[in-house]
Amino acid sequence: KEAKLLYAQPVIEKQVEVLKDECKSLKSKGITPCLKVILVGNNPGSVIYTNSKKKFAEKIGASCEIINLDESTGEEEFLKVVNEFNNDDLVHGILIQLPLPKSLSQIDTTDLVVPHKDVDGFHYENVAKLYRGQLGETSMIPCTPKGIVTMAKYYGIDFAGKNVVIVGRSLIVGKPLSLLLSNLNATVTLAHSKTQNLKDLTKTADIIVTAIGSPKLFTKEYFRDDNSQIIFDVGINRSEDGKLCGDCDFANIKDQVAAITPVPKGVGPMTIFSVSQNLISAAKK
Numbered sequence: 001k002e003a004k005l006l007y008a009q010p011v012i013e014k015q016v017e018v019l020k021d022e023c024k025s026l027k028s029k030g031i032t033p034c035l036k037v038i039l040v041g042n043n044p045g046s047v048i049y050t051n052s053k054k055k056f057a058e059k060i061g062a063s064c065e066i067i068n069l070d071e072s073t074g075e076e077e078f079l080k081v082v083n084e085f086n087n088d089d090l091v092h093g094i095l096i097q098l099p100l101p102k103s104l105s106q107i108d109t110t111d112l113v114v115p116h117k118d119v120d121g122f123h124y125e126n127v128a129k130l131y132r133g134q135l136g137e138t139s140m141i142p143c144t145p146k147g148i149v150t151m152a153k154y155y156g157i158d159f160a161g162k163n164v165v166i167v168g169r170s171l172i173v174g175k176p177l178s179l180l181l182s183n184l185n186a187t188v189t190l191a192h193s194k195t196q197n198l199k200d201l202t203k204t205a206d207i208i209v210t211a212i213g214s215p216k217l218f219t220k221e222y223f224r225d226d227n228s229q230i231i232f233d234v235g236i237n238r239s240e241d242g243k244l245c246g247d248c249d250f251a252n253i254k255d256q257v258a259a260i261t262p263v264p265k266g267v268g269p270m271t272i273f274s275v276s277q278n279l280i281s282a283a284k285k
């Protein structure tokens with residue numbers, strides 16, 4: 001049996017109208033949701049991601065500006081730009097696109113953006129709320145974890161009581177997702193590069209999230225052969241033929257799992273969608 005493909009497109013198509021309406025209603029009160037994306041240098045991946053975020057924000061009627069600073073920008077100038085937006089009441093959301101170039105790589109960006117404009121959900125205050133499970137409609141939750149939950153809801157995938165194995169413990173995907181899914185009553189195992197017998201572990205899961213950045217590492221041996229497991233493949237990698245691929249070897253496993261997010265067109269667009277959701281939440285506040 002071939003796996004069901006969990007595409008982002010129908011999820012977004014259904015929910016985008018809600019965002020458009022919310023944006024319209026804010027505008028009727030004189031508030032135009034405004035996102036500033038700070039991009040330093042021109043890392044090709046970052047240029048693509050920032051453009052997608054802008055395009056989607058504008059699609060829902062928000063305003064979005066990409067501030068493209070020169071690769072050689074110094075710390076003082078960079079911080080000045082961030083603080084200007086922090087203090088500008090007409091700006092509702094601020095994103096610092098990572099990675100920063102070498103000249104700025106010493107800066108810890110996690111708490112530079114004030115919590116109520118932190119659409120990435122990286123600030124300590126927002127992380128603490130996630131940690132404590134104090135989440136509401138307008139909480140700033142990191143965009144990829146939030147997108148996965150939005151997508152799961154659409155496809156009728158319930159995390160409560162499920163064994164979920166997340167592979168990868170990054171601060172932007174794996175770790176916050178482990179907190180979010182714990183809050184949703186999943187039994188979460190957070191695996192990483194030091195995990196032993198990963199293949200045995202992933203076989204025990206109901207739901208597996210792969211977020212390690214290793215092209216096609218997850219092959220048949222990592223999954224049961226009973227068409228029952230659901231996979232969210234977060235990885236965005238280039239395979240040898242130059243095409244985009246996930247952390248899962250899609251062609252190799254598609255006949256033995258129940259459902260899987262494709263790469264591209266799976267988790268990636270959900271992340272972009274979450275940015276705009278967080279922007280609207282920030283503007284509402």
Ligand code: NAD
Nearest residue numbers: 144168169170173192193211212213234235236267268271
């Ligand atoms: P990262 O690169 O910061 O960290 C990788 C994590 O994977 C680490 O915790 C490490 O311990 C673990 N890991 C590495 N190799 C492993 C192995 N062989 N076995 C088990 N664990 C291993 O991670 P990141 O920034 O979360 O990115 C991961 C991938 O997700 C990348 O491909 C990135 O491009 C992609 N990504 C996609 C989206 C999206 O919207 N779809 C968003 C963010 C990141």
